[in-house]
């Protein structure tokens with residue numbers, strides 16, 4: 001398991017849960033967000049860092065020595081605004097990878113339906129297209145990465161004991177943020193997770209006893225060599 005972990009979007013609803021779990025596992029955790037300070041305190045044991053994925057100058061000091069990155073930034077939906085999907089889901093990810101001085105392990109939170117051409121969500125600034133472009137940057141990076149495509153996020157705490165993983169981007173459903181955080185942390189931990197892209201949904205059944213086997217049963221990504 002890795003040591004210094006930056007959670008980009010670590011002040012958000014999912015990011016906080018990821019930060020909390022990583023702190024519990026004794027990692028050095030940096031929660032990264034744009035605001036002047038956390039709206040609520042981040043988990044005790046983590047540090048907060050103000051940085052913006054759109055501005056490389058803000059990223060260098062916080063990312064130069066990290067062993068791992070979890071990227072769970074929420075995009076804007078206006079293609080012309082500063083929060084455009086291009087700026088946050090593609091260019092911002094490139095900025096983060098460039099600022100990471102080591103070769104970090106990376107877990108990218110994407111979303112379901114990114115491969116659906118003509119989907120109405122893409123009318124919002126090319127949201128799906130730019131997310132997919134960001135995924136592809138990571139898949140071609142040579143880094144040990146995992147791409148998680150969660151279903152529609154909820155803050156439910158009951159009724160979703162486990163998680164199911166799918167591939168092919170054909171399924172739809174929801175996922176609690178707590179379950180998404182668990183998937184992200186397990187993807188950082190397990191040696192079988194790198195090199196995979198998968199969708200994640202709540203399951204009425206408990207999560208598998210061994211995440212290593214669950215990730216290991218997935219089809220690895222086939223990356224086209226340019």
Ligand SMILES: NC(=O)c1ccc[n+]([C@@H]2O[C@H](COP(=O)([O-])OP(=O)(O)OC[C@H]3O[C@@H](n4cnc5c(N)ncnc54)[C@H](OP(=O)(O)O)[C@@H]3O)[C@@H](O)[C@H]2O)c1
Nearest residue numbers: 009011012013014033034035052053072073074111152153
């Ligand atoms: N909502 C859904 O149903 C759904 C479905 C699938 C996937 N997702 C994705 O799942 C992830 C987690 O979602 P969530 O709802 O838990 O997120 P959230 O609560 O909206 O948190 C988003 C985080 O991103 C940070 N952020 C935004 N722009 C940034 C920038 N330019 N630089 C640095 N940090 C930035 C925010 O902090 P600051 O504002 O302080 O910068 C915040 O910490 C997101 O990527 C989301 O798009 C959501």
